[in-house]
């Protein structure tokens with residue numbers, strides 16, 4: 001049976017209430033288009049003026065306006081909502097955990113993944129060092145959805161194929177992201193398609209896509225890719241929704257005609 005999924009693209013700001021209002025509007029749009037599973041982007045709840053701004057709005061696990069919003073919306077719309085990333089409080093008062101929380105159609109907590117690989121990049125005027133404000137995760141995140149297993153990853157994780165191999169066979173990889181314009185232009189699509197091709201599964205990537213109030217420009221290009229590596233739908237820039245179908249029969253066909261997953265030797 002085919003299932004519709006959706007990726008939300010945002011241009012998040014420093015205002016959590018504004019970002020919640022935008023996410024609310026776009027997730028409702030995705031659900032009205034028939035999406036059973038909706039993915040928000042990395043940093044959807046806050047893209048601060050300074051990296052440390054997210055520490056001030058970090059929530060303890062299980063309480064706070066960001067988590068209340070996600071749980072309530074998943075239940076109201078009857079969808080699986082994969083909450084991109086939100087800042088969770090960590091044991092270090094100066095840092096957060098950059099976390100994906102999953103809510104079931106009943107609005108219950110159904111999964112968690114803390115971003116493992118923290119982005120670092122320095123070129124010309126551009127410089128990023130997530131380890132200054134984020135504590136890295138340690139555990140894989142795999143959840144059971146109606147169409148099979150879903151492997152969770154976040155943004156810079158995309159560059160580490162061993163993470164995806166360690167998940168075991170999954171039907172769908174989700175990747176909330178905030179790729180930079182510079183690195184996205186060069187690497188985003190090719191890396192996403194490689195993960196889909198080598199793991200013979202669907203890849204759903206929800207991105208930040210535009211110029212943010214903090215002066216950061218993100219690449220966008222939220223997309224759904226099928227197990228053959230074909231881009232099924234994409235949104236280049238700006239806020240919006242990307243939808244497409246997960247077709248387990250198509251995935252099985254790819255795995256049978258090209259049994260590369262069975263031919264692994266290590």
Ligand SMILES: NC(=O)CCC(=O)C(=O)O
Pocket residue numbers: 042118119154155156157159177178179180183184187
């Ligand atoms: N937030 C991130 O992890 C950004 C990753 C990125 O832009 C990259 O090129 O990798």
